[in-house]
Amino acid sequence: MAGFVREFTKGIVISNPIFILALGLCPALAVSNTIDNALGMSVGVIFVLLGANIIISLIRKSVPNIVRIPTFVVIIASFVTIVSLVFQAYVPALHESLGIYLPLIAVNCIILGRAEAFASKNPVTASIADALGISVGFALALLLIAFLREILGTGGLEVAGTSLFTLPVLSEHPLALFVLSPGAFLVIGLLLALFRRIGAIKHE
Amino acid sequence: MSELFTIFISMALVNNFILVKFLGLCPFFGVSKKLGSALSMSAAVTFVMVAASAATWLINNYILIPFGVEYMNIVMYILIIASLVQIIELFIRRTNFALYNVFGIYLALITTNCAVLGITLINTNEAFSFIESMVAALGAGVGFTLVLAIMSGIRERLELADSPKAMKGLPIAFITATMLGLAFSGFGGIV
Numbered sequence: 001m002a003g004f005v006r007e008f009t010k011g012i013v014i015s016n017p018i019f020i021l022a023l024g025l026c027p028a029l030a031v032s033n034t035i036d037n038a039l040g041m042s043v044g045v046i047f048v049l050l051g052a053n054i055i056i057s058l059i060r061k062s063v064p065n066i067v068r069i070p071t072f073v074v075i076i077a078s079f080v081t082i083v084s085l086v087f088q089a090y091v092p093a094l095h096e097s098l099g100i101y102l103p104l105i106a107v108n109c110i111i112l113g114r115a116e117a118f119a120s121k122n123p124v125t126a127s128i129a130d131a132l133g134i135s136v137g138f139a140l141a142l143l144l145i146a147f148l149r150e151i152l153g154t155g156g157l158e159v160a161g162t163s164l165f166t167l168p169v170l171s172e173h174p175l176a177l178f179v180l181s182p183g184a185f186l187v188i189g190l191l192l193a194l195f196r197r198i199g200a201i202k203h204e
Numbered sequence: 205m206s207e208l209f210t211i212f213i214s215m216a217l218v219n220n221f222i223l224v225k226f227l228g229l230c231p232f233f234g235v236s237k238k239l240g241s242a243l244s245m246s247a248a249v250t251f252v253m254v255a256a257s258a259a260t261w262l263i264n265n266y267i268l269i270p271f272g273v274e275y276m277n278i279v280m281y282i283l284i285i286a287s288l289v290q291i292i293e294l295f296i297r298r299t300n301f302a303l304y305n306v307f308g309i310y311l312a313l314i315t316t317n318c319a320v321l322g323i324t325l326i327n328t329n330e331a332f333s334f335i336e337s338m339v340a341a342l343g344a345g346v347g348f349t350l351v352l353a354i355m356s357g358i359r360e361r362l363e364l365a366d367s368p369k370a371m372k373g374l375p376i377a378f379i380t381a382t383m384l385g386l387a388f389s390g391f392g393g394i395v
Binding site: 022025026029030070073074077078080081084085099100103104106107108109177180181182183184185186188189190192193194196197 | 223224225226227228229230233275276277278279282283286317318321322325326329368369370371374375376377378379381382383385386389
């Protein structure tokens with residue numbers, strides 16, 4: 001149990017995929033414009049990473065070394081197809097707004113990276129803990145970026161169509177830069193610098 | 205003809221893959237410190253994007269659509285891209301070793317580059333014709349090359365610049381990308 005907890009917490013802080021490893025940046029930048037998109041993407045990544053890690057960990061001893069990468073890729077792509085079809089059926093609006101970034105989970109380096117570095121070498125329970133930790137770490141980072149971008153860019157916060165709050169001055173004069181694409185680079189760059197400044201990230 | 209030109213400009217500048225669509229960021233932040241390697245990398249990416257667009261268009265229109273299995277496109281495209289990259293690598297190694305030395309090492313990395321899968325999915329979503337897909341892939345590749353080249357030039361200077369300690373390396377690269385993105389958003393009105 002202690003091992004499970006250790007693998008889980010590792011992904012959230014020590015090897016946070018976005019802020020520490022700088023992996024999976026494409027979705028982090030592209031779908032962090034609103035909290036809704038970030039939530040949808042996080043659910044997709046958690047499902048795909050969990051499913052792929054479980055299956056890969058189960059079959060790790062029967063996959064010949066030389067074809068392991070293609071095997072992993074096909075397993076990951078199959079889970080992405082499932083997520084894509086489920087989203088299309090039940091939350092079509094979200095599927096529409098995530099666009100090509102949902103299928104692109106298939107080539108997200110975080111997922112293939114965990115399959116190769118962890119699930120192909122470890123038993124199922126540890127792989128589940130690893131998948132949950134890494135994907136929750138990814139989700140938290142994505143939500144933090146989306147939270148800042150949506151508040152600064154629109155002056156309020158809206159989850160699933162209901163407005164949570166609006167800020168008095170900012171909602172009349174929102175900083176539209178933050179919901180546009182350059183705003184994503186700006187927010188991540190400043191957050192990275194902030195984390196380094198307060199010592200959360202060690203210098204290389 | 206003018207439609208093809210519009211697609212080209214839209215892919216290269218207005219919807220730039222790196223700055224607007226955020227595709228292919230790993231090479232953008234990873235290899236872009238030297239102009240030479242940035243150019244070799246983007247040449248390899250452009251070539252694979254065009255080849256992959258051709259291959260996936262044919263597979264999509266002659267196999268997936270007639271058999272009604274379009275939902276398999278993610279799995280199919282990834283397999284096509286991976287095998288295509290292998291074939292190209294083998295072919296270049298056998299026929300032109302000098303060229304292989306220039307961008308052979310980048311080819312293996314390209315399989316998991318989201319720009320390549322991205323362009324094939326965009327072509328499918330937009331229902332582009334064969335020629336339109338080629339032009340879109342070429343435009344995306346040119347835009348990718350342009351931004352990678354600009355960025356590598358800036359990052360060579362940034363290495364020597366006196367930026368704040370916490371900003372050195374990746375954070376300042378992100379801030380630079382913000383500025384470039386703002387500059388490129390000026391192209392927004394032309395198409």
